[in-house]
Amino acid sequence: MRGLVTKSTGSWYQVLGADNARYDCRIKGKFRTHGIKTTNPIAVGDWVNFEVEPDQESAIITKLEPRRNYIIRKSVNLSKQTQIIGANLDQAFLVVTLASPPTSFGFIDRFLVTAEAYSIPATLIFNKLDLFSDEGLEVLRAYEHIYEQIGYPCYEVSALTGKNMDSLKELLKDKTTLISGHSGVGKSTLINSLIPEAALRTGDISDWSDKGKHTTTFAEMMDLPFGGKLIDTPGIRELGVVDIEKQELSHFFPEMRSKLNTCRFHNCVHINEPGCTIIEAVEAGEIEPSRYESYLSIYNNENNRR
Ligand SMILES: Nc1nc2c(ncn2[C@@H]2O[C@H](COP(=O)(O)OP(=O)(O)OP(=O)(O)O)[C@@H](O)[C@H]2O)c(=O)[nH]1
Numbered sequence: 001m002r003g004l005v006t007k008s009t010g011s012w013y014q015v016l017g018a019d020n021a022r023y024d025c026r027i028k029g030k031f032r033t034h035g036i037k038t039t040n041p042i043a044v045g046d047w048v049n050f051e052v053e054p055d056q057e058s059a060i061i062t063k064l065e066p067r068r069n070y071i072i073r074k075s076v077n078l079s080k081q082t083q084i085i086g087a088n089l090d091q092a093f094l095v096v097t098l099a100s101p102p103t104s105f106g107f108i109d110r111f112l113v114t115a116e117a118y119s120i121p122a123t124l125i126f127n128k129l130d131l132f133s134d135e136g137l138e139v140l141r142a143y144e145h146i147y148e149q150i151g152y153p154c155y156e157v158s159a160l161t162g163k164n165m166d167s168l169k170e171l172l173k174d175k176t177t178l179i180s181g182h183s184g185v186g187k188s189t190l191i192n193s194l195i196p197e198a199a200l201r202t203g204d205i206s207d208w209s210d211k212g213k214h215t216t217t218f219a220e221m222m223d224l225p226f227g228g229k230l231i232d233t234p235g236i237r238e239l240g241v242v243d244i245e246k247q248e249l250s251h252f253f254p255e256m257r258s259k260l261n262t263c264r265f266h267n268c269v270h271i272n273e274p275g276c277t278i279i280e281a282v283e284a285g286e287i288e289p290s291r292y293e294s295y296l297s298i299y300n301n302e303n304n305r306r
């Protein structure tokens with residue numbers, strides 16, 4: 001039967017079958033992963049074929065359909081390994097906030113670079129709008145302006161009061177969206193506001209995760225009541241920047257992309273080369289200094305977490 005993977009622990013996969021029933025599936029033997037070294041050959045959002053075992057208790061995934069796209073992160077404990085967080089995504093949302101605790105530019109930019117690297121459209125959701133004074137709002141709008149100019153849509157909401165949540169629903173409707181954010185930004189509150197049954201879902205998780213007691217839950221796909229799917233990434237607070245050649249990094253900063261052919265040296269990496277148009281653009285205020293700092297930080301492989 002054909003089905004959609006909606007949850008995974010790395011050893012167990014929950015699959016929503018074509019018959020609308022959910023199956024607990026496993027993989028038998030080795031699975032072709034097309035050159036991706038990963039702890040989970042199959043990810044949430046994947047379309048698969050599976051066969052129900054004679055005992056009717058479990059099922060075996062037999063085939064993985066080609067992915068339209070996917071997003072990957074470095075595994076925290078296994079140095080060379082990577083995790084596929086989600087596949088077949090329409091877009092990625094990063095929930096951020098400038099209030100308790102504020103999200104740093106570095107955190108935002110690393111997320112955006114990852115989304116660019118995998119060609120997944122990214123949107124920033126600024127939460128906790130209700131906490132802002134007029135002055136605070138000015139700072140917020142300045143942040144938003146930076147990212148909107150580059151081409152990233154920004155939305156300001158309050159998951160707590162529900163302010164502007166309707167415009168968010170419009171964006172999510174009938175799409176598959178990966179949602180991410182560091183601890184405390186209000187991602188759970190936001191999901192609960194979008195999916196009122198999400199509280200039920202929590203009970204469901206603990207029940208199901210018995211199957212994966214010693215593994216991590218990578219991600220979970222939820223149905224949005226107004227149409228569309230949301231992929232939550234519990235325990236995944238940050239997407240690492242994976243497998244980007246230093247020489248290529250600037251391609252994943254859209255505001256740098258258009259200027260790349262104009263540096264004096266064709267192999268310019270925009271650090272301290274003479275005749276570098278990226279550095280000139282930073283100095284002229286055309287490229288935001290915080291974005292250039294993030295570029296340097298990623299280039300130097302620094303992990304300046306919040
Ligand atoms: N004022 C205000 N507080 C909010 C808003 N959204 C969430 N919060 C609060 O922020 C805190 C963190 O919210 P959570 O939804 O638990 O945050 P999270 O991002 O899921 O983080 P974890 O709980 O660590 O997983 C809670 O005290 C929420 O009540 C908001 O829009 N406005």
Ligand SMILES: [Zn+2]
Binds near residue numbers: 264269271275
């Ligand atoms: Zn340059």
